[in-house]
Each structure stands twice: as structure tokens, then as C-alpha cells.
Amino acid sequence: AQTVTQSQPEMSVQEAETVTLSCTYDTSENNYYLFWYKQPPSRQMILVIRQEAYKQQNATENRFSVNFQKAAKSFSLKISDSQLGDTAMYFCAFCLFGNEKLTFGTGTRLTIIP
């Protein structure tokens, strides 16, 4: 079975600073996908970024980027120039290729301080 671990239950950072959220996972498979989801106070889960395991290049979406280390099974999210609207729960998730089930980590509550 696959597992996803987020070791930082809570983090806070000043507005405009850069913050990195950690995620590690465990799998014996080679083909899979990794995701970061954001859940703001509205409770609406929003996909932030995804990474295909077969791609060596790290995914980026505007201020959001990942550091994907396949050998280390690590998938961290970097948020640059953080904004108040980034305040949310962030979940790391894993999905095997050909399998639609997402396995989530326990989440990191991120607070951006004005």
C-alpha cells in the first residue's frame, strides 16, 4: 500500500516570503502521479500542481513549484512571494498510474501573516 507523509502540521510565514512544505511518500511502483491540493477556509479543495513521476523536470505553476526527488521519494511544494490568499490547508496526494484513487497526507496548515 502507498503512504504519504506530511511532517509539518502547521507553518506560518510573513507575507511576501517564500515557504516550503514537505511531503514524502512510499511506494514500490515506478509510474505514478503526485499532487498538491489547497483547501482554504471555504473548504473547496483546489488542485495547485501535479507532477508525473516519469518527468524529471519539476512542475511549476506561477508562484508554486515543486522539488521532486524520485529516488528520495520526496515531493516538496515551494510557494514564492506568499500572499494572504495562500492561507489554507495543503494536502500532498499520490495516485498510481492507471488507478484513480488518490492517497492523501495528513495536511499542513499554512498561515500567511500580514
Add this chain to the structure above:
Amino acid sequence: DVKVTQSSRYLVKRTGEKVFLECVQDMDHENMFWYRQDPGLGLRLIYFSYDVKMKEKGDIPEGYSVSREKKERFSLILESASTNQTSMYLCASSSGVSRNTEAFFGQGTRLTVV
């Protein structure tokens, strides 16, 4: 605008009641999911369905059942509600996470069993 709609945002039920949580998606997605979200535990998969009348157990199916009579609707049933089923319930749908699409989530139902 794509949408996954859960019938209630907040629900209070009594111990022993049969509870129905309804989820409707308007994207013609094959796959639908029910997750349970608890603090410190992240999202855990209860059941999922990859086609009408098809279902598979997730990681924590005990005490729950599901129904999918139509493609757009996926119901979660608590046969006899208990206080340990007090939680946030999230519905999701996808056409194929592993086919470079994303899963879309409803806004969640916060269920309290008293």
C-alpha cells in the same frame, strides 16, 4: 464551470439514524469518490465508483455503504449513525486522474452525530 455539489454543508443527526449524503456532478465523469476528512488524519477514502452500479471499498468502508444508480449521482449511506462518524465528508469526481485530468471536489458536508 465544472461542479460537484453536495446536498448539505452542515448536518446534525441522532445516533442510530440512517443518514444519506448526496453528491451530484455535472461533468459526465465516470469516477466518483467519498472521502472522510478528520484533523490530523487527512482525507481517507471510504468508497469509490468507476461506473454506474459499480463500487469498490476504500480504506475505511466499515459502517458505510454507497449507491450509484445514475452516472451523475453518488450517495453515501450511514446505515446506523454513530458518534464516531462525526466528521467532514468530501465527494469528488474525475474522468481519469491518471490521464492528465484532475479530480474535482464538492464543498464538503460537516456531519455531527449526537
